[in-house]
Amino acid sequence: METELGHFLRRLQEISQAMLYTTEARELHVVLDRIAHAAKELAGTRYAALGVPDGQGGLRYFRTAGMTPEEIAMIDHLPRGHGLIGAIMTERRVIRLSSIQSDKRSSGFPPHHPPMTSFLGVPVQAGTQLYGMLYLCDKRNGEPFDEFDELIVQTVASYAALAISGAEVANQSRQIQLLEERERIGMALHDGVIQSLYGIGMQVNALRGLPEVSEETLSEIVHSLDDVIEDIRGFISQLMTRRTADNLRAVLEQAIKRVILPPQVLVELHLPPVPLNMPADHIDSLALMVREAVSNAARHANPSRIQVFAEVVKNRILINIYDDGRGFESDHARDQAEQGKGGMGLMNMHQRAQAMGGSIVVDSAPGKGTHVLIMVPNAPLNS
Numbered sequence: 001m002e003t004e005l006g007h008f009l010r011r012l013q014e015i016s017q018a019m020l021y022t023t024e025a026r027e028l029h030v031v032l033d034r035i036a037h038a039a040k041e042l043a044g045t046r047y048a049a050l051g052v053p054d055g056q057g058g059l060r061y062f063r064t065a066g067m068t069p070e071e072i073a074m075i076d077h078l079p080r081g082h083g084l085i086g087a088i089m090t091e092r093r094v095i096r097l098s099s100i101q102s103d104k105r106s107s108g109f110p111p112h113h114p115p116m117t118s119f120l121g122v123p124v125q126a127g128t129q130l131y132g133m134l135y136l137c138d139k140r141n142g143e144p145f146d147e148f149d150e151l152i153v154q155t156v157a158s159y160a161a162l163a164i165s166g167a168e169v170a171n172q173s174r175q176i177q178l179l180e181e182r183e184r185i186g187m188a189l190h191d192g193v194i195q196s197l198y199g200i201g202m203q204v205n206a207l208r209g210l211p212e213v214s215e216e217t218l219s220e221i222v223h224s225l226d227d228v229i230e231d232i233r234g235f236i237s238q239l240m241t242r243r244t245a246d247n248l249r250a251v252l253e254q255a256i257k258r259v260i261l262p263p264q265v266l267v268e269l270h271l272p273p274v275p276l277n278m279p280a281d282h283i284d285s286l287a288l289m290v291r292e293a294v295s296n297a298a299r300h301a302n303p304s305r306i307q308v309f310a311e312v313v314k315n316r317i318l319i320n321i322y323d324d325g326r327g328f329e330s331d332h333a334r335d336q337a338e339q340g341k342g343g344m345g346l347m348n349m350h351q352r353a354q355a356m357g358g359s360i361v362v363d364s365a366p367g368k369g370t371h372v373l374i375m376v377p378n379a380p381l382n383s
């Protein structure tokens with residue numbers, strides 16, 4: 001014959017197993033549903049419900065187990081947090097009743113609510129934090145709730161507090177991820193699409209006043225527009241990976257090729273074909289930083305020459321972008337960027353470099369030309 005202790009340990013094991021399953025859901029309402037179902041099974045009742053307070057005396061969630069969807073649909077509102085439902089929330093202690101109707105805190109059932117008789121309600125809390133209220137009604141064997149049921153349901157409630165707080169933390173970090181994702185897409189749009197469109201605009205502008213536009217020029221412009229459309233498609237499908245190679249030269253050549261340059265500018269590239277050993281999004285970022293720097297030189301500097309010199313020093317990649325154009329107050333520009341004024345391009349470059357564990361330095365002054373140094377780590381192969 002099984003000892004009482006053996007029986008109790010087995011119940012505990014059942015509870016942990018059932019509650020573990022509740023934590024595996026991603027969405028809070030699914031976690032709540034699973035808790036309500038687990039509580040109903042573990043306590044052997046006909047009905048269970050789990051309420052989550054909204055912090056203003058009402059309920060943010062009320063999830064039930066044991067009632068059919070038809071029964072739920074018949075009741076014209078969810079509990080508002082009065083009566084016994086609210087009593088657990090405000091008193092924060094166990095309430096165990098053999099008859100709901102005879103307790104003065106009961107506010108009665110709304111029309112079409114199935115009849116329920118016995119009641120066991122426990123707060124779901126960890127420390128002083130109240131995560132919810134667990135309600136059980138009507139044991140299937142018809143008996144009233146006893147101390148043992150109370151112990152079981154309190155154990156369930158402790159696990160439920162962990163499950164709910166876990167789901168809330170997961171939800172918060174998902175929201176942070178979404179924000180970061182939005183920012184990333186915004187940056188990519190600026191650095192990629194808007195730059196390209198601007199360049200094409202310049203190209204079209206240059207055609208103004210020309211007596212005649214060649215077929216060749218037009219098809220060049222159409223090609224550039226096709227490239228932009230392709231970029232946008234890439235963003236939409238979250239595929240920023242139209243890379244054909246992952247070596248430094250190929251990546252940067254492709255990035256620079258997409259900058260539209262005034263015709264008189266001489267571009268000099270020194271790009272060693274070293275393998276890039278970094279995550280794909282870092283490679284994208286690197287390409288966009290170089291493209292922004294070259295595009296700034298083309299748009300703002302009116303240079304006769306742009307040089308891009310890359311070198312690998314130990315496990316770092318250094319990319320120098322020089323132009324001999326008009327230059328600008330780089331310190332002033334950075335101050336402006338930090339205050340949210342001025343352009344997004346330089347600020348994005350700083351952020352991208354930082355996110356990769358690197359940095360950029362912009363050295364410029366009016367009349368002096370501009371030097372942008374991008375430094376990012378490149379992990380050695382096989383490390």
Ligand SMILES: Nc1ncnc2c1ncn2[C@@H]1O[C@H](COP(=O)(O)OP(=O)(O)O)[C@@H](O)[C@H]1O
Nearest residue numbers: 296297300301327328333343344345346347370
């Ligand atoms: N290579 C450069 N030569 C001259 N001026 C530059 C250069 N790069 C940036 N600038 C100046 O810094 C400003 C901010 O640049 P950026 O943040 O990329 O914004 P945007 O290109 O959108 O204007 C530019 O508007 C321009 O005045």
Ligand SMILES: [Mg+2]
Nearest residue numbers: 296343345346
């Ligand atoms: Mg710019």
